[in-house]
Amino acid sequence: MKKSRREFIFSISMLAASSTIPLNAFAFNESKKLKVALVGTGIRGITFWGKRLVDEYSDILKFVGLSDINSSRLEYGKTYIGTKCPTFSSFEEMVKKTKPDLIIVTTKDSTHHEFIIKGLQMGCDVLTEKPLTIDEIKCQQILDAESASNKNLIVGFNYRWSPYATKIKELLAKNTIGDLVSVDFNWYLNTYHGASYFRRWHGEMESSGSLWVHKATHHFDLLNWWIDSEPNEVFAYGDLEFYxxxxxxxxxxxxxxxxxxxxxxxxxxxxxxxxxxxxxxxxxxxGYIRDNCLFREDINIYDKMSAQVKYTDNTVLNYSLTTYSPFEGWRVAFNGTKGRIEAWLDIPYYENATMDEAEKHTSEMSQNGKEEVTVKPIVVHKLWKQFETINVDMEKSGHGGGDKRLHDKIFINPEIPDPYGRTAGVRDGAMSILIGIAARKSIESGKPIKVSNLTDLIPKAKRA
Structure with a gap:
């Protein structure tokens, strides 16, 4: 019974299975809590996947182990999270001794595959921070390991869960603008947040796979989910001209x-x-220096990026990522056979922006949940009609309110069906990074890259 209970908890949590038995119906006591182990005690690990879980869900889960190669940061992370669990320098030792139900991976991007694969092979369900991994070889290894196991893997995509992103999905799913034809998506990183990537290991291709993968995986996942199709071909430009x-x-x-x-x-x-x-x-x-020079010679990723993606349903995406904009924000436009949807966040010329640019990312990452709800517009303009403005209530903190909603779905409300399909599995994680990987290869070769040539996944016209 103990094994089936654990399998049930996580399968419904991660993959939103069809069971209608509520999680709280089991009345778990201390000995029956979901056993969680975390590998990687950097900022995302100890805050969002650490302290927030302890603060909000201690009645249904407990940390049984923390692992990191840096022993002193590991001890600090343990204190910050607020757990008394043991710590380990060896991931394998942690898993063998603590026998977790769920492993959370928040290490450097280039090592995600190691812990995902080992976790699955050692009989655990795995949740990984985005991106899934950084290249197509590691991606295929993860796909093979997940397929060979009887365990589940989820990628922690939180942007899907923000009310603003969800409202866009709802409008598209209702065929508000007819059949989708093309999408224009522009993301702007300011000179505070954007620069921070080049200070860290993210500025080195072998560690992050470039911002095409580390950062844009968020954007490509949103786009795949919104468009409701999978990418077929990618052509891209990129260069390093500033940092x-x-x-x-x-x-x-x-x-x-x-x-x-x-x-x-x-x-x-x-x-x-x-x-x-x-x-x-x-x-x-x-030796990890968090305030490295932005102009060091070993930075080898792109700081300007533009791509055109053709989806399997024939939708065309025009995408760009700016890494040293004077402001931080994004805008998207969907063109359909019956009209157009326009949406944006934090574009200072479109709204009365009051937040300092230096504080924007800190506010977005905040998990305090105390920020007041704000109203943000989405414009729907149908052919031969006046445009309509739809106002959406959302929060700024926690990735627009997406963080807490993702956690609640995983740990509190797994039994409630989600009409928007926001839970992301291994295929979603793969399809988001494969766009970025294809973009890199396109820049290197000067040619369009077929997504189907990267792994054994065959893109579908309609998302799986």
Missing amino acids: GKNGAFRGPNCRTCSHKSTCEFYWDINKDNFLKKLYVDHEHED
Whole structure:
């Protein structure tokens, strides 16, 4: 009974199975809580997948193990999360000794596949932070491992769960603008948030697969879900023209740089007490410098990116990602046979923006849940008719309210059917990164890339 109970808990949590038995009907006590193990104690791991789970769901789950290669950060993470579970430098030892029901992977992107595959092979269900992985070879290895196991894998896509994104999905699903023809999607990272990727390991292709994968996986997942089809072919342009070798000067890192007084990007990490305690105080163990120079020579990802994606249902997507915009926000337009939908968030010219650009990302990532609900517009313009503005209630914090809704679906309301299909499995994770991987290959070759040539997944005209 114990094994079937665990399988039931996670299968309904992760994949929204058809069972109508509510999770709370089992009246779990301390010995029957879902046993969770976390590998990777960076900021996303200890906040969203750590402390928030302890604060909000301790009655139905408990951490049984934490693992990281940095032992001192591991101990800090344990304290921050608020758990008394044991810690491990060895992932395999943690799994063998603690026998978790669920493993959460929040390590460096290039190592996701290692822990996903080992977790599945060791008989555990696995939840991984986005992106699924960074290249098509690792992607295929994950697909094979998931297929060979009797366990489940989910990718933690949270943007789907924000009320604003969900309203767009609802309008498209209702055929509001007829058959979809094309989509224009532009994402703007400002000189605070955008720059932060180039300070970290994300600026190195071998660690992140570039922002085509690490960041754009969010966007491509949203687009695949909105369009309700899978990508068939990708053609892209990209270059590194601002950060990295393009800088007029450089230093070892911001703290020790001789150009502090003249560099517009100078950032004092020691003024952020949380980041100092999480990273600076432990960098002596693994050498991970959180405030690296934006202009160091080993940055080799793209800082300007544009792609055209043809979907299997013949919808065409025009996509761009800007990494040093004066503002942070995004806009999307859907063109259909009966009209057009336009949506945007945080475009300062379209709204009375009051938040400082430096605070935008911090606010979005916040998990305090105390922010007041705001109203954001979506414009629907049907052919030969006046446009209509639809107002949507949403929060700014927690990825537009998506974070808490994703958690509630996984841990509180798995039995409630979701008409929008927001739970993301391994195929969703693969299809989102394969667009970015194909874009990289297109830039390198100067040719369009067929998604079907990357793994054994055959894109479908209608999402699986």
